[in-house]
Amino acid sequence: MEKKDISETLSLIEEKFKAALEKHSGKLPAVAKDGIYDNRADLSVSWTIDNGPAWWTNGFWGGIYNQLYALTGKKEYLDEARASRRLMDTCFLSEYYTGLHHDVGFMWLPTAVADFIMTGDEEAKRRGLLAAQLLAGRYNPAGEFIRAWNDITPGESSNRGWVIIDSMMNISILYWATKVTGDPRFAHIAERHATTVMNAFIRDDGSVRHIVEFDADKGGFVRDYGGQGMKQGSSWTRGQSWGIYGFANSYAHTKRKDFLDAAVKIADHVISVIPKSYLIPVDFDQDENLSFEDSTASAIIACGLIELDRHVPGKGYRKTAEKLLETLTKARADFDPAHDGIIQRCTGSYNGPNDREVNFVYADYYYLEALMKLEGKDVMFW
Numbered sequence: 181m182e183k184k185d186i187s188e189t190l191s192l193i194e195e196k197f198k199a200a201l202e203k204h205s206g207k208l209p210a211v212a213k214d215g216i217y218d219n220r221a222d223l224s225v226s227w228t229i230d231n232g233p234a235w236w237t238n239g240f241w242g243g244i245y246n247q248l249y250a251l252t253g254k255k256e257y258l259d260e261a262r263a264s265r266r267l268m269d270t271c272f273l274s275e276y277y278t279g280l281h282h283d284v285g286f287m288w289l290p291t292a293v294a295d296f297i298m299t300g301d302e303e304a305k306r307r308g309l310l311a312a313q314l315l316a317g318r319y320n321p322a323g324e325f326i327r328a329w330n331d332i333t334p335g336e337s338s339n340r341g342w343v344i345i346d347s348m349m350n351i352s353i354l355y356w357a358t359k360v361t362g363d364p365r366f367a368h369i370a371e372r373h374a375t376t377v378m379n380a381f382i383r384d385d386g387s388v389r390h391i392v393e394f395d396a397d398k399g400g401f402v403r404d405y406g407g408q409g410m411k412q413g414s415s416w417t418r419g420q421s422w423g424i425y426g427f428a429n430s431y432a433h434t435k436r437k438d439f440l441d442a443a444v445k446i447a448d449h450v451i452s453v454i455p456k457s458y459l460i461p462v463d464f465d466q467d468e469n470l471s472f473e474d475s476t477a478s479a480i481i482a483c484g485l486i487e488l489d490r491h492v493p494g495k496g497y498r499k500t501a502e503k504l505l506e507t508l509t510k511a512r513a514d515f516d517p518a519h520d521g522i523i524q525r526c527t528g529s530y531n532g533p534n535d536r537e538v539n540f541v542y543a544d545y546y547y548l549e550a551l552m553k554l555e556g557k558d559v560m561f562w
């Protein structure tokens with residue numbers, strides 16, 4: 181991508197989110213359907229315990245404004261990021277606490293940790309450390325993994341040994357917590373969890389599973405599930421994206437070569453199956469005539485490949501990332517400020533009836549992050 185195209189696209193993104201401030205400041209948008217955002221902070225809606233204020237993507241709205249603050253230095257963007265983080269405080273103080281989950285890293289890394297890295301703000305640091313403690317508390321020492329999700333109904337134990345590939349992004353808050361406190365326990369948990377995931381999730385062809393179940397009492401692999409992908413054994417594209425970026429980040433924190441090799445293996449699998457159109461399907465194994473897409477996966481793969489290229493230069497990872505970002509910009513971006521959300525055709529889950537072909541706030545977040553990463557201007561907290 182030409183430098184000029186990157187800066188022009190970044191200006192369009194800034195314009196879009198500057199306009200969004202007028203309409204949506206003080207909300208927590210997650211999904212835009214037909215160009216209209218929802219608001220996960222609206223307490224008049226009867227959310228389930230984890231899809232309102234505790235929804236896993238709620239950190240990305242603030243994340244967008246933190247990145248825009250890093251890009252422009254405009255105080256109003258930092259103010260919005262902080263306001264959105266304060267809305268999420270209700271999760272620590274109300275019934276939504278019991279809805280918190282393995283995705284607390286997704287919630288407080290782009291908000292609290294990004295803010296602390298940029299400004300040294302102590303309130304932000306405390307929120308980041310609270311989230312890190314919660315994530316560390318989910319660690320299962322017998323199986324050396326961080327548990328995904330909570331009991332489906334209180335006392336119902338069937339998913340206590342479940343781990344998902346998405347966790348690889350969340351553990352960055354543990355590496356950060358060790359860095360900022362000097363206490364090594366957090367990084368020990370992150371590293372052990374990443375080792376368990378590396379050994380159990382990556383298939384011989386380099387694709388990754390979405391969900392693996394371990395024995396919650398004794399540890400050890402029990403079985404895997406297709407999760408949000410097409411089926412058991414298939415290659416859910418967003419899962420592949422979390423794998424590339426997550427292992428590249430664990431390498432950056434630990435310098436462990438096996439983590440880097442894991443990121444490379446997943447990346448090489450992904451590059452071998454990216455369609456010629458560079459439009460990313462929901463599952464790399466879906467019928468090629470099927471039009472299901474997940475542009476979110478495209479933006480996250482781009483971020484992961486740019487990060488990987490920093491550690492393994494010369495293999496063309498950055499070029500592939502640029503191609504993905506060019507395609508999103510030309511074919512899937514809506515920069516009209518009258519509509520909410522930029523990146524179109526995002527899909528939650530291959531078999532899910534809802535959240536198909538919508539805009540997700542985190543698609544826009546990773547699209548912005550990837551373009552800023554190309555320029556070396558992003559605030560990096562993963």
Ligand code: GLY
Nearest residue numbers: 236346408418528
């Ligand atoms: N963390 C869940 C997802 O990627 O949809």
